[in-house]
Amino acid sequence: MESYYYYVGGEFRCGKQKYEVVNPANEDKFAFFFETEREDLSYTLEKAKLAQKEFSLFSFKERAKVLRDIANVIFDNVSKLAELETKQIGKPLKESLLVDIPLGADCFNYYASFVESLEEKYVYTLTGIDLIKYEPLGLVGVYLPYNVPLMIFGFSCAPALAGGNALIVKPSEYGCLSILELAKYLDRLDIPKGLINIVSGRGEEIGRLIAQSDIELISFTGSRKTFEKISKEMVDSPKKTICELSGCNLALVFSDADIEKALKNILASSFIKQGQMCIGTSLILVEERIYDSFIRKFVDDTKRLNLSDPSLAETNIGPLPTLEHLRNIHNKVKDMESKSGKILWGGEILNKKGYFYPPTVIEVKEIVYEEFFGPVVLVKSFKERREIEEIIQLNPTGLVLQIWTKDLIYAYKLSQLAKYGTVWINSFAQMDASTPFGGMKKSGWGRNLGKWGFFEYIQPKHIGIGLKDTPVSGWFGT
Ligand code: NAD
DSSP states (O other), rough: OOOOOOEETTTTOOOOOOEEEEEEETTEEEEEEEOOOOOOOHHHHHHHHHHHHHHTOHHHHHHHHHHHHHHHHHHHHHHHHHHHHHHHHHHHHHHIIIIHHHHHHHHHHHHHHHHHHHEEEEEEEEEEEEEEEEESSEEEEOOSSSSSHHHHHHHHHHHHHTOOOOOEOOTHHHHOHHHHHHHHHHTTTSSSTSEEEESSOOOOIIIHHHSSSSSSSEEEOOOOHHHHHHHHHHTSSSOEEEOOOOOEEEEEEETTHHHHHHHHHHHHHHGGGGGOOSSSSSSSHHHHHHHHHHHEEEEEEEOOOOOOTTTSTTTTTTOOOHHHHHHHHHHHHHHHHTTTTTEOOOSSSSSSSSSOOOOOEEOOSOOOOOOOSEEEEEEEEEHHHHHHHHHHHSSSSSSEEEEEOOOOHHHHHHHOOOOOOOEEEEESSSOOOOOOBOOOTEEEEBSSSSSHHHHTEEEEEEEEEEEEOOTTTTOOOO
16 A cells, blocks of 8 residues: 655654545555644644745746746656546546646646746835835645645645745645645755645644644635634634635526537536536526427436546546545435435436446426535526526525526626626636636635736735825924
8 A cells, every 4th residue: 555644844754643545436445644743733834934934035037947847747747646636536537637637737837937927016106116025925724625636736836836935735635645646746846845835634633723823824725614614713813815615506508509519518517527626517507498408418418428437538427535425415416306306317326336426417496506516416497587697696606607608798798797706608617827716705705826816825015215205294394
């Protein structure tokens, strides 16, 4: 069995508590990792402070080199990293290999170019010279979700490093191996020891200690439920937070849409990574006139999805990461059925080794704003524009909205009404390192990616050099 150590202050260490990792596709134990000890976290904070002090003196060009080096080690080792994400989480290998990890690595290249082109500004005002500097915040605690560890590592850590901060990275206990493997490659880079620390272990243990610690910023990606706990944990030492939370994402299909394109994309957005994708679709709303034919085709396409070993290229659906998650999903499906949801496909635990759950389509009579975070999608029809406008606005979450129609003027009007961080019109997963990503309403605040991501991780400082009197000079006549 492979063992994975946590990485603190430039050293690999192990704690007393050891966790075995099970491959959800075949239930074999194949690795273990350790929970970071409380004393090791104190050591990490000490070392990270020193490393951050050193790193803050790096020029923008020198920071860019560090970022490019990180991008390169991720790309150079993408096969091993992708294999680990698949073995621990169960998502199809091609998704980690071709999408998730490259997008995470691209963020480091993007912020390398961004920081290289950055100029701290001198502004000449009526009274003097004003210098605006971009200062780091200091220590940033980065919480990663289990589903796309390296992607979110790129989303959060690349802008945080570009801003000159040091990192305490807390991967999820259900998706930590690729991040712990990355630590081995980071250790070989010429960067201050303690600049990037990876602390493994349970959320309620080591995650809680980070929230309570003396760091300057928390960058959290995960569920709203956990973020509410973290908010309580840091009540005695409040800090800036960026939080990217869950969402009940809607896909709207109007009768004039390009149906084939909508079908293909909504199928992907419903079931990619077994439905464990924050941008995935929770509820499909189809205009009544085309509802029956659209849903028939959607269910037919769902039936054809290949549920199999996630390391195979032809696999569409792999297993869920744990038996507990599978049971939770199944209970939620049964609960929905008992509340008059009609299962159109799936909904049963398979008699198969591994934690596989079939892609499941449930027709509902009432609107339910719920994120399953599993291979389950709800479907419902709608009659008129006023109804759909209300549904969009009543959603308590605001992460992603998909609109499928050829009427771009109306789609634009809807996008204006919608309080969602991302609106895709006739598109899905249209994102890259340069476009902002984040939620509105209960889906969080703060933005990752693009220049907006960078400005979350710095604090602008104004230094005013006086050359003339300001309006209040001599205010009291002295
Ligand atoms: P989670 O909330 O269970 O865990 C997130 C992180 O918090 C993990 O590192 C975990 O170990 C840690 N944690 C758990 N309990 C903690 C506690 N009491 N104190 C401190 N830390 C704690 O999330 P998850 O199940 O890993 O990820 C899935 C969720 O993340 C979904 O709801 C999904 O929508 C969301 N997500 C959002 C985005 C986004 O960008 N908005 C991206 C990916 C995932």
